[in-house]
Amino acid sequence: GAVVSQHPSRVICKSGTSVKIECRSLDFQATTMFWYRQFPKQSLMLMATSNEGSKATYEQGVEKDKFLINHASLTLSTLTVTSAHPEDSSFYICSARDNGVRGYTFGSGTRLTVV
Amino acid sequence: AQTVTQSQPEMSVQEAETVTLSCTYDTSESDYYLFWYKQPPSRQMILVIRQEAYKQQNATENRFSVNFQKAAKSFSLKISDSQLGDAAMYFCAYRSTGNTPLVFGKGTRLSVIA
Numbered sequence: 001g002a003v004v005s006q007h008p009s010r011v012i013c014k015s016g017t018s019v020k021i022e023c024r025s026l027d028f029q030a031t032t033m034f035w036y037r038q039f040p041k042q043s044l045m046l047m048a049t050s051n052e053g054s055k056a057t058y059e060q061g062v063e064k065d066k067f068l069i070n071h072a073s074l075t076l077s078t079l080t081v082t083s084a085h086p087e088d089s090s091f092y093i094c095s096a097r098d099n100g101v102r103g104y105t106f107g108s109g110t111r112l113t114v115v
Numbered sequence: 116a117q118t119v120t121q122s123q124p125e126m127s128v129q130e131a132e133t134v135t136l137s138c139t140y141d142t143s144e145s146d147y148y149l150f151w152y153k154q155p156p157s158r159q160m161i162l163v164i165r166q167e168a169y170k171q172q173n174a175t176e177n178r179f180s181v182n183f184q185k186a187a188k189s190f191s192l193k194i195s196d197s198q199l200g201d202a203a204m205y206f207c208a209y210r211s212t213g214n215t216p217l218v219f220g221k222g223t224r225l226s227v228i229a
Contacts, residue, residue, distance in 0.1 A: 032214040038158075043206060043219045051214075091158060097214060103148070104210075104217060106160035 002028050002098035006107025013084055013114055021079045021110045023094035029074035030096035035067075038091040038109075047092075050077045084114040117142045119209050121220035128197045129228050135182075136192045136223045138207030144168075149183065149190045150208040150217065153201075163205070166190065194225075202227040 003026040013019050023033060031052050036044040048058045048069050056069035066088075068080040077096075081088055094107040118141045128134035140149070151163040166174045166183050173181050178195045194201055207220040 034216045043221045044160075044217075046216050046218075049214075049216060093158075093160065095160075095217070103150075103165065104162075109158050 002096075002105040004030075004094060004096050004105045004107040006094055006110060008110060009108060010111045011113070013112070015085055015114055016083055018080055018082045019084055019112060021081075021092055021094075021112075023077050023079075023096070023107045025075045025096050025098070025105075028096075028098045030077070030098070031074060032097050033071060033077040034095045035069060035077075035079050036093045036095065038093060040091075044093060047079075052077075081112065084112075086114045088112065089114045117144075117147075117209050117211070117218050119207050119218055119220035121207050121223050123223045124221070125224045125226070127226040127228055128194070128201075130197055130199060132197055133193060133195045134197055134225065136194075136205055136207075136225065138190045138192070138220055140188050140190065140207075140209050142188070142209065142211075144211055146212050148210045148212075149181075150210070151179070151181070151190075151192045152206045152208060152219075154204040154206060154222075156203075160206075164192065197227050199227050199229060201225060 005024045033050040035047045038044045047062045048056045050056045050069045050071040052071045058064045071077040093109040098105050120139045147168045149166045153161045153163050164176045180193045182191045204222045206222045208217040
């Protein structure tokens with residue numbers, strides 16, 4: 001079945017540094033990827049929609065200069081958290097449409113802790 | 116904009132019993148998709164079941180079935196013969212047609228009691 005590989009699974013970084021999260025579709029081409037953020041015991045909130053070869057579309061309230069999304073190929077989308085602050089600590093999950101019966105495949109998520 | 120409401124923050128069920136999780140949604144669209152996802156402690160999102168709005172027949176996947184009431188905009192999940200491994204967070208989700216994102220409800224935490 002369709003698989004989305006997300007790395008790293010867990011990262012700790014210092015305030016002010018940048019962190020890159022990668023999502024790679026392993027056996028299908030993902031023209032569109034979605035990035036979600038999930039706070040503890042809460043639901044998934046859409047941050048942005050990433051389309052291959054074009055600029056990402058950000059949801060209202062999401063700072064595009066802080067959360068840089070790049071979707072340069074049909075199999076890879078990256079989310080870079082720039083100048084990270086403790087309030088950016090969260091669980092980030094990507095999802096891609098695989099055009100199969102199941103429709104959407106999720107990465108395994110990245111737990112980001114900013115200290 | 117579409118919204119998804121799960122009114123039960125927590126539910127519990129005895130092992131081998133049946134439990135129903137509620138979900139309602141709001142949309143002006145006539146064609147869309149509905150999903151139930153399971154999120155265990157690992158936080159991996161696992162698709163439990165999906166329903167196309169144009170299909171009148173309720174979807175079924177082994178012990179999991181839905182009661183889809185389009186007019187009432189209701190989409191409940193029934194888990195039969197509950198197992199310990201069913202304990203997780205369950206999210207109801209909506210998606211429009213095309214390359215659109217999933218819209219999630221707030222989730223229901225299901226506990227299974229041995």
